[in-house]
Amino acid sequence: MNARTLLDDLAEVLVVPSFTRMGFGLRRRLYGWPDAESYPMTGRTVVLTGPTSGLGREAAGSFARMGADLVLVGRDAGRLERTRTDLLAEVPGLSAVAVVADMASLSSVRAAADEILGRTPRIDVIVDNAGTMVPTREVTPEGFERTFATMVLGPFVLVSRLLPRLLEAPDGRLVAVTSGGMYTQALPLDDLAYEHGTYNGARAYARAKRAQVALVREWARRLRGPGVVANAMHPGWADTPGLEASLPGFANLVGGQLRTAAEGVDTMLWLAAAPEARAVSGRLLLDRRARPFDRIPSTRLSAGDRETLWREVVALTGEPDPTPRR
Numbered sequence: 001m002n003a004r005t006l007l008d009d010l011a012e013v014l015v016v017p018s019f020t021r022m023g024f025g026l027r028r029r030l031y032g033w034p035d036a037e038s039y040p041m042t043g044r045t046v047v048l049t050g051p052t053s054g055l056g057r058e059a060a061g062s063f064a065r066m067g068a069d070l071v072l073v074g075r076d077a078g079r080l081e082r083t084r085t086d087l088l089a090e091v092p093g094l095s096a097v098a099v100v101a102d103m104a105s106l107s108s109v110r111a112a113a114d115e116i117l118g119r120t121p122r123i124d125v126i127v128d129n130a131g132t133m134v135p136t137r138e139v140t141p142e143g144f145e146r147t148f149a150t151m152v153l154g155p156f157v158l159v160s161r162l163l164p165r166l167l168e169a170p171d172g173r174l175v176a177v178t179s180g181g182m183y184t185q186a187l188p189l190d191d192l193a194y195e196h197g198t199y200n201g202a203r204a205y206a207r208a209k210r211a212q213v214a215l216v217r218e219w220a221r222r223l224r225g226p227g228v229v230a231n232a233m234h235p236g237w238a239d240t241p242g243l244e245a246s247l248p249g250f251a252n253l254v255g256g257q258l259r260t261a262a263e264g265v266d267t268m269l270w271l272a273a274a275p276e277a278r279a280v281s282g283r284l285l286l287d288r289r290a291r292p293f294d295r296i297p298s299t300r301l302s303a304g305d306r307e308t309l310w311r312e313v314v315a316l317t318g319e320p321d322p323t324p325r326r
């Protein structure tokens with residue numbers, strides 16, 4: 001450990017200096033990073049969920065400027081088309097297709113995956129970014145608890161179905177956007193649908209994010225042979241419509257120190273594009289560095305727990321197990 005990583009780790013332990021823009025500024029100065037948009041993505045195709053707002057919208061602009069071809073996956077056809085049109089105006093010559101999918105609906109995600117496979121000859125990066133906090137417990141028409149369906153089951157189906165195309169890429173990468181909020185909660189493997197206890201939207205969100213990270217670790221392990229890397233990152237606390245909607249007044253609470261959306265997506269872009277990030281897999285990152293999976297020992301999921309979760313999710317979605325055969 002050197003002085004730089006010591007300072008970085010100290011900020012991380014204290015949470016607030018880490019998650020706010022103070023943490024981003026500190027680390028950028030400590031490590032002297034190149035700008036994330038300086039990594040070229042020309043000729044590579046990025047499938048990005050949730051591009052219509054906040055971090056996803058910011059990332060879509062960055063990927064476009066980096067030269068990537070985009071597959072924009074959003075739930076509202078109008079908002080999605082407006083996003084695509086705006087991006088085409090911002091980055092002339094951009095290739096961007098829009099595909100509608102409600103991540104909470106497995107049938108919608110399956111139809112979207114078919115459409116993507118039909119319209120996109122290659123997929124180099126999948127960014128699982130769409131997410132939301134659902135204040136009261138809801139069950140989708142397909143019978144799933146909505147938070148878990150949106151951030152765990154839907155993304156699992158999307159990645160499973162797109163995997164054959166991702167495996168063809170010379171440098172395939174999967175990036176999942178999680179939340180530091182996951183540190184606060186354990187994932188009850190016997191109650192994934194949150195049927196027991198009083199539902200709390202923030203807790204359901206944290207549980208789903210923890211499940212998402214556990215699955216990323218399983219993806220990383222199962223895709224090691226074929227050479228696709230899979231990582232989760234969390235953006236810290238970034239100023240987006242989603243954060244304001246789910247935690248109104250939070251910006252004041254942290255003294256106006258929320259990150260900008262660009263600061264929030266920096267590690268997502270780095271994981272998707274930087275040559276050196278190819279060496280990283282199965283990790284949870286903030287600010288281009290792997291961070292702990294747990295801060296509270298009782299929230300830890302063992303390797304066996306993660307395998308159990310994988311099997312449960314395969315069973316719930318009804319997908320064939322997507323693990324590539326050796």
Ligand SMILES: NC(=O)c1ccc[n+]([C@@H]2O[C@H](COP(=O)([O-])OP(=O)(O)OC[C@H]3O[C@@H](n4cnc5c(N)ncnc54)[C@H](OP(=O)(O)O)[C@@H]3O)[C@@H](O)[C@H]2O)c1
Nearest residue numbers: 050052053054055075102103104130131179237238240242
């Ligand atoms: N901002 C932060 O500080 C922060 C911190 C930790 C984690 N995150 C995570 O970062 C990601 C982006 O969040 P954000 O802050 O940018 O929020 P946001 O501004 O609300 O954007 C969320 C995006 O996800 C899409 N989305 C939500 N539910 C969907 C569904 N069922 N199907 C398809 N798309 C759906 C939204 O689409 P619509 O435009 O149609 O609503 C929107 O494009 C989320 O996963 C969030 O949990 C954010």
